């Protein structure tokens with residue numbers, strides 16, 4: 001098969017990456033589980049930037065709902081600028097970074113180590129600085145990612161967080177669902193490559209809505225549209241959207257919305273009704289037909305909402321890739337960006 005971009009070819013690699021994580025990372029997570037049992041861990045503290053931060057936000061929802069540990073995303077400036085880090089000694093500290101080279105992420109991990117916290121790195125480079133600081137490494141097994149726009153590494157980070165949560169929480173049902181994902185993702189990639197994006201050729205701004213587990217899905221889709229297609233996209237939790245941003249709704253501001261069939265379905269359907277009264281054009285990602293959607297991408301098989309971020313990812317990544325091409329941009333080399341961004 002020939003690919004139009006590196007980004008597209010890397011999306012097609014996702015099923016194999018996930019298979020490798022299932023094959024090689026279960027033993028590592030089981031070791032982490034044993035270690036955690038012997039320590040007094042009361043919370044989880046995650047550090048990440050960009051795409052990795054969006055993956056980590058899914059991790060927060062997972063860990064809090066399944067393991068019930070309060071989980072915070074770090075404020076790195078407290079470590080790198082203000083020199084006032086929180087107390088981490090009873091936390092599990094997780095650094096999530098595909099490159100493993102972000103100075104701020106590494107400084108959070110190093111401070112966790114100094115305070116005696118147990119530190120885990122989720123990274124695509126097992127020789128990177130973040131891997132060297134960590135007590136345990138969960139590799140992404142994604143191979144080199146050449147496109148500046150992260151796709152397979154995002155999914156690999158997300159998938160590692162699912163595996164981690166399923167095993168630590170003793171959730172066999174979740175673990176069984178993870179084994180279905182490689183084949184399902186293959187189907188989603190092939191189906192989403194056929195989405196006609198020409199309609200959005202002139203779109204330069206949009207809103208993306210998700211709720212709960214898919215709020216980070218909305219954030220990651222928004223980031224992908226910004227960096228590959230230079231679209232001013234803003235992501236909202238559907239709850240927050242009602243607290244002010246709803247006033248933006250017009251017929252010329254498209255809304256993309258993730259609507260899994262689960263606990264958030266009724267609430268999201270209500271938002272769609274409200275938006276359609278304002279003649280907003282809606283693109284819905286869902287598992288069943290959405291009445292008021294102008295475009296409705298329906299996934300081949302219904303899965304539980306908790307796991308839906310895994311299969312939403314390849315679909316919005318493919319749209320971002322194809323829309324960039326439609327607009328005449330190269331998603332592999334967005335203007336001003338490099339593959340590794342070092343911030344403090």
Ligand code: AGP
Nearest residue numbers: 049050051052097098099149150
């Ligand atoms: C990915 O599409 C972005 N270009 C960017 O957000 C990237 O994810 C971020 O710089 C974090 O990188 P890291 O995972 O290597 O720390």
